[in-house]
Amino acid sequence: MDGDLALLLNGIVSGLLLGGLYAAAAAGLAVSFGMLDIVNIAHPALMVAGGFLVVLVGTALGIDPLLAAVLLAVPFYVLGVAIYTFYHHFFERRGDEALQGLAFFFGVMFIIEVGLVMAFGPEQRFLDPPYAFVTWRIGEIDIPLRMLAPALLAMAAIGALWVFLRRSFTGLAISAVAQDAEALRLMAVDPVRIKRLAFGLSVALAAIAGGALVVVQPVEPSSGQVFIGRVFAVCIMGGMGSLPGCILAAFLFGVVENVTASFYGPSWSPAVAFGWLLLVLAVRPQGLFGKLA
Amino acid sequence: MSDASLPLAPAPAMAAGGRRHLPFWLGAVGVAVLVFVALRAIGNDYGYFAGYFILQYVVLATAWNILGGYAGYVNFGAAGFMAAGAYTAIALRKATGLDLLPGIAAAAVVGALLGLGTGYLTLRLRGVYFSIATLCLAVVLQTLVVNWDYVGGSRGAYIVRPREVAPFTSYGEYLFLVMLLLAVLAVGIARTVEVTRLGRGLQAIRDNERAAEAVGVPTLRLKLVATALCGALMAVAGAPLPYYSGYLNPEGAFSLAYAVNAIAMPLIGGAGTWAGPVIGAVLLGSLQQAATVTISSALNLFIVGWMLVIFVAVAPRGILGWFRRRR
Numbered sequence: 001m002d003g004d005l006a007l008l009l010n011g012i013v014s015g016l017l018l019g020g021l022y023a024a025a026a027a028g029l030a031v032s033f034g035m036l037d038i039v040n041i042a043h044p045a046l047m048v049a050g051g052f053l054v055v056l057v058g059t060a061l062g063i064d065p066l067l068a069a070v071l072l073a074v075p076f077y078v079l080g081v082a083i084y085t086f087y088h089h090f091f092e093r094r095g096d097e098a099l100q101g102l103a104f105f106f107g108v109m110f111i112i113e114v115g116l117v118m119a120f121g122p123e124q125r126f127l128d129p130p131y132a133f134v135t136w137r138i139g140e141i142d143i144p145l146r147m148l149a150p151a152l153l154a155m156a157a158i159g160a161l162w163v164f165l166r167r168s169f170t171g172l173a174i175s176a177v178a179q180d181a182e183a184l185r186l187m188a189v190d191p192v193r194i195k196r197l198a199f200g201l202s203v204a205l206a207a208i209a210g211g212a213l214v215v216v217q218p219v220e221p222s223s224g225q226v227f228i229g230r231v232f233a234v235c236i237m238g239g240m241g242s243l244p245g246c247i248l249a250a251f252l253f254g255v256v257e258n259v260t261a262s263f264y265g266p267s268w269s270p271a272v273a274f275g276w277l278l279l280v281l282a283v284r285p286q287g288l289f290g291k292l293a
Numbered sequence: 294m295s296d297a298s299l300p301l302a303p304a305p306a307m308a309a310g311g312r313r314h315l316p317f318w319l320g321a322v323g324v325a326v327l328v329f330v331a332l333r334a335i336g337n338d339y340g341y342f343a344g345y346f347i348l349q350y351v352v353l354a355t356a357w358n359i360l361g362g363y364a365g366y367v368n369f370g371a372a373g374f375m376a377a378g379a380y381t382a383i384a385l386r387k388a389t390g391l392d393l394l395p396g397i398a399a400a401a402v403v404g405a406l407l408g409l410g411t412g413y414l415t416l417r418l419r420g421v422y423f424s425i426a427t428l429c430l431a432v433v434l435q436t437l438v439v440n441w442d443y444v445g446g447s448r449g450a451y452i453v454r455p456r457e458v459a460p461f462t463s464y465g466e467y468l469f470l471v472m473l474l475l476a477v478l479a480v481g482i483a484r485t486v487e488v489t490r491l492g493r494g495l496q497a498i499r500d501n502e503r504a505a506e507a508v509g510v511p512t513l514r515l516k517l518v519a520t521a522l523c524g525a526l527m528a529v530a531g532a533p534l535p536y537y538s539g540y541l542n543p544e545g546a547f548s549l550a551y552a553v554n555a556i557a558m559p560l561i562g563g564a565g566t567w568a569g570p571v572i573g574a575v576l577l578g579s580l581q582q583a584a585t586v587t588i589s590s591a592l593n594l595f596i597v598g599w600m601l602v603i604f605v606a607v608a609p610r611g612i613l614g615w616f617r618r619r620r
Contacts, residue, residue, distance in 0.1 A: 039421045039424070039425075041369075041424075041425070041428060086606070090605075090606040090607075091605075091606075094609070096605075096609055098365055098367075098420060098421075099361070099365050099367060099564070100560070100605040100606075100609045102367050102421065102424055103367065103556055103560055103601060103605045104602055104605050104606065106367075106369060106553070106556060106601075107553075107557075107598050107599075107601040107602035107605070108602065110549065110552075110553050110594070110597075110598040110601070111595065111598040111599060111602065113549070114549070114591055114594045114595045114598060115595060117591050118591050118592065118595060225432050226432055228425070228428050228429060228432070229428075229429035229432055229433070232425045232429070236422075267436065267439065267440055268436065268440065270432050270433060270435075270436045271433050271436045271437065273429065273432075273433075274429045274430065274432065274433040275433075277425070277426065277429055278411075278414050278415070278426060281414060281415050281418060281422050281426060282414040282415070285418050285422065
């Protein structure tokens with residue numbers, strides 16, 4: 001096979017696998033930002049915090065990082081509920097979301113990042129499961145398990161969330177609260193309770209994304225910064241509240257970023273994210289698959 | 294359009310406010326002279342060093358307030374704009390040999406264009422999209438600078454600063470005076486914005502953008518003017534930075550400290566008034582300057598982060614808000 005073509009094919013395949021990680025990171029945001037209209041810019045920071053805790057728990061218990069991430073999703077759910085309760089009490093209730101609420105999440109993001117530096121130091125942390133060094137080869141194409149396993153976990157988590165949103169009463173209520181909180185109240189469902197639950201789920205997804213992140217690459221406290229552009233670009237491109245849209249956008253994004261990285265060098269990939277984001281905002285703010293809001 | 298120049302002209306109703314311009318400028322210059330004389334009497338170079346540190350935050354916080362406080366559009370990219378100013382100064386010096394003052398002017402132009410560009414692409418949407426874009430802008434600018442070898446790339450750039458400038462006892466004193474003038478200018482600009490039609494329009498946008506648009510406020514144009522002004526002042530705050538520290542690397546220029554302080558200071562002082570950011574900057578700036586001597590800089594920023602969260606939750610109108618309510 002031609003060298004450039006093989007490079008391109010490999011770039012596409014590992015881009016798709018990378019897209020799995022981005023889908024995990026963006027799915028939580030699709031719930032909080034897309035459905036609940038809570039601009040949680042601390043989401044990537046929460047994901048990185050999840051990554052650090054996965055390293056900590058995985059090393060202490062000697063378990064697989066992905067399993068540790070699933071276990072951590074439970075305390076992260078509680079954390080999410082706590083954050084939403086605070087946010088609702090001080091900002092949403094008063095109608096201060098736009099300025100003060102945004103500043104609040106910025107402060108949370110900042111506290112997490114600086115807190116991680118203080119607790120763990122600025123250097124990179126990693127926890128490699130044994131399969132991280134195995135690579136399957138199909139013809140000229142490499143499929144590293146380091147990328148495949150997190151992508152599969154991400155798909156499983158998003159799939160479970162999607163079934164929950166579509167099949168259960170509470171899940172339908174979450175979709176409904178995005179459209180009309182008042183109508184939900186008329187049906188004797190407390191929208192605040194539903195939002196609390198949904199925000200908890202979105203933060204739990206951040207823990208799972210953190211575990212996936214640790215398997216793919218080492219984490220450092222500032223890892224969240226480059227992810228802000230990525231996850232928001234993916235979330236907006238996917239049409240905000242749509243999980244299938246989010247996954248498709250993540251795959252597309254992973255491929256574009258990875259192909260750019262393999263042809264022009266990886267140091268340019270954050271610029272790709274921002275370019276995409278600006279392009280999406282300027283040209284198609286309703287997302288690739290969304291309808292005009 | 295015929296009303297293109299209207300937003301900057303004082304409205305007739307504000308004639309009373311307009312007459313109070315002279316006392317303000319006299320007062321501001323008076324305070325600046327007092328500060329300078331006091332520091333000169335102390336005659337310690339550390340005084341200038343610490344003073345500069347606080348004053349750069351006065352400029353930065355005031356710049357943030359023009360867009361964030363008056364119009365309610367949150368700019369998270371303060372570190373990016375500031376670094377853009379700093380690297381403009383470095384690049385200009387390297388290319389043409391021009392030093393501090395031309396560097397500041399060039400930084401203002403670059404910052405304004407950067408703000409205008411980001412604003413033009415995102416300001417027609419809801420405010421959060423602008424905020425998200427500015428959040429990423431800092432990351433991308435950092436990527437560009439790290440890959441740009443001409444200004445030192447990730448290794449950073451050295452600026453050999455002159456030992457002294459003619460009438461001043463030290464270069465530190467000169468830098469301090471420049472920053473002092475910039476701070477007076479920035480606060481003056483912010484106050485002028487506040488009492489003129491531009492500020493009224495921005496406040497209308499903050500309170501209800503649709504209603505403002507409906508009664509004929511040219512919202513997009515006002516927002517773009519504010520964004521350009523905000524970007525220019527932030528870049529101006531950063532332009533002397535390489536001269537101040539003598540060495541600048543991307544990590545230092547894009548420090549998180551600028552991003553968080555630019556938001557925390559106006560919100561803690563009281564956003565939406567020209568005095569709020571000054572109060573916040575002097576308070577938080579001197580607190581941090583005192584704390585860097587005693588505790589680590591990470592803990593320092595940690596405290597600022599907590600103060601921001603607690604203040605926006607408990608005192609959403611800032612310190613000035615307390616006094617307003619009591620009256």
